[in-house]
Amino acid sequence: MRVGLFSVGRLKAGPEKELAARYIDRFAKAGPAIGLELGKLAEVGESRAGNADTRKREEAAMLEKALPDGAVLILLDERGKSLDSPAFADFLAGFRDSGKRDLMIAIGGADGLDPALYERANATLCLGKMTWPHQLVRILLAEQLYRAVTILSGHPYHRS
Ligand SMILES: C[S@@+](CC[C@H](N)C(=O)[O-])C[C@H]1O[C@@H](n2cnc3c(N)ncnc32)[C@H](O)[C@@H]1O
Known part of the structure; x- marks a missing residue:
């Protein structure tokens, strides 16, 4: 399964x-x-539209364009579900084992993500309850993806 980031x-x-x-x-x-496998890495600039709702709609349209057909969509949001690292690894493996070809994880900008995306998404996950800037979220997520692989392969990087 290809894992992409937006x-x-x-x-x-x-x-x-x-x-x-x-x-x-x-x-x-x-x-x-x-x-x-590593899938699509899509990075878009923040919309400059006049109000937050319009900005989020424009950013959501860019996400829709970047999503591979039939992709599983996971949103990152501080109000999402919290998983520990082994559970995150199992979460990814579950989609892989059910034959999904693509999974895309989306990180919002300063305004967060458009509400319509939450209806389309397969899951919304958090990286703790605090709000992080998108730059740090990118790092945290990238590390957890690598950690997930080491957990699933039995590599000693992750010590529980
Ligand atoms: C600066 S935050 C935006 C906060 C915005 N006020 C909101 O209401 O969503 C930028 C993005 O980082 C991600 N993010 C920030 N903190 C997070 C957390 N604790 N868990 C998961 N994602 C987080 C989300 O995708 C969010 O859209």
Whole structure:
């Protein structure tokens, strides 16, 4: 199964971009052995429309364009469901084992994600109850994807 990321807000060159890329690269290298491949990495700039509802609608339209046909859509939101790392690994493996070809995880911009996306999404997950900037969310998610692969493959990176 290909695991892609959609992010509103571009990462500038610097330590956040480097760290996110480091974990994405580790995920890309270790994932195929357990049936998880790196999918599409879609990064779009924040909409500049006049109000938050319009901005979120425009950003949601960009997400719809980037979504592969039939993809599982997972939203990240501080009000979402909290999973520990082994449960996140099982969550991914469940979609993989049910034969899904693509799964895309979406991170919103400063306004968050459009409400319509929550109806379309297969699940909404959180990385704790605090609100993080999208740059840090990208890093946290990338690390958890790599960690999930190590859990599923029995690699000692994750020690519970
Ligand atoms: C700065 S936050 C936007 C907060 C916005 N006020 C809202 O109501 O959603 C940018 C994005 O980072 C992600 N995010 C921030 N904190 C998170 C958390 N604790 N768990 C999961 N995702 C989070 C979400 O995708 C969010 O849309």
